[in-house]
Amino acid sequence: MRTLALIIEYDGTDFLGWQIQPSGRTVQGELEAALKTILQPGIRLIAAGRTDTGVHARGQVVHFKTISSMACGRLLKSLNGVLSSDIRVHVVQKVSDQFHARYSATGRHYLYRIIRRPSAIKRLYTWYVSYPLDVETIQQACHPLIGHHDFTSFCQATSSAEGALCEIRELVWREYHEELHLHIEANRFLHHMVRTIVGTAIDIGRGRWEPTVLADMLDARDRRAAGANAPPHGLRLEKVTYPPEFGIQ
Numbered sequence: 001m002r003t004l005a006l007i008i009e010y011d012g013t014d015f016l017g018w019q020i021q022p023s024g025r026t027v028q029g030e031l032e033a034a035l036k037t038i039l040q041p042g043i044r045l046i047a048a049g050r051t052d053t054g055v056h057a058r059g060q061v062v063h064f065k066t067i068s069s070m071a072c073g074r075l076l077k078s079l080n081g082v083l084s085s086d087i088r089v090h091v092v093q094k095v096s097d098q099f100h101a102r103y104s105a106t107g108r109h110y111l112y113r114i115i116r117r118p119s120a121i122k123r124l125y126t127w128y129v130s131y132p133l134d135v136e137t138i139q140q141a142c143h144p145l146i147g148h149h150d151f152t153s154f155c156q157a158t159s160s161a162e163g164a165l166c167e168i169r170e171l172v173w174r175e176y177h178e179e180l181h182l183h184i185e186a187n188r189f190l191h192h193m194v195r196t197i198v199g200t201a202i203d204i205g206r207g208r209w210e211p212t213v214l215a216d217m218l219d220a221r222d223r224r225a226a227g228a229n230a231p232p233h234g235l236r237l238e239k240v241t242y243p244p245e246f247g248i249q
Contacts, residue, residue: 003099004072005063005248006031006079007091012056013124013233014086019050027051027087031062034082038075039068048101048240049108049189054232056125059109059239061248063101091249099246107169107241108189112182112198113234119178126179127198127234133205135180139173141204141211144218145197146171152221154197155190164190164221173201192229200227 008031016024020032028045035043048061070078072092079089098104115126116133145168152164170185182198200217203209209227217225242248 001065001067001097002069003063003065003095003097004075005061005091005093005095005099005101006089007249008060008062009058009088009090010056010060011086011124012051012054015053017051017053017055018047018060027057027060030083030087031079034079035064035066037082038078039066039070046101048105049237051235051237052192052232055235055237056233057237060237061101061105061240061242063095063099065097093247095246095248099242099248101240104242104246105188105240106243107185107187108237109170109183109185109239109241110189110194111236111238112184112194112230113236114180114182114198114202116178116180124233125236127231129180129202131206133180133202134207135173135175135205137211138201138205141214142171142173142197142201144215149218150221151190151193151218153217153223153226154200155193155223157223162188166190166193171197194235195229195232196223196226198230198234202230203227 010027014025016026018027020026020029031045032043043064045062045064051057076089076092113126114129115122118128148167150164151166166186166188168186172183174181184194204211
């Protein structure tokens, strides 16, 4: 028995998220079906992040255990030959049996893309916002979110043993021509957390709320205090980081 890790990319447009559902396409379901064909039945994948319906990933990390001795390079080629074109496997590597894609991770980096004009090409990967935004105000308003906080106001109900405590290490808004990007990195994220932060920040940027409101929302620890979720299709899981001893690139 050995443990293998995959680094995968997917276009979330036509998936009902990562996790297997009773019906409909999921990323986990497609990958497990491919592994059943190539290796053996009964393989169960564990992902670093369980992305929602419509959310994309460039650097999702998953692991599984297998009795197969197939070379990693051959498995990589075989998976990409079987999978649909909206999922690509970029890395297959043997890892320590102590490695866990979710619990060994020390950080996750997400990107949220907003576009300022209608685009036929980018419409599945960006949120079109038509009204003027004060980007400097948005950046300053988000500063209180950086650090270790209880993010109950910015997530759906959580049953995690860690509750709603997260540490945001980076939160930067950058303008790229017609787009506005949020780069956000934390030790962990809660369900809908990034999308709630984005939706609330955009309301601040358009003048619907005062710039100081995010600190009050944190203190409230009540989901009703924050704004609506931004749409899922603007969100992408960029990278997951691990301690160097695991050798995940």
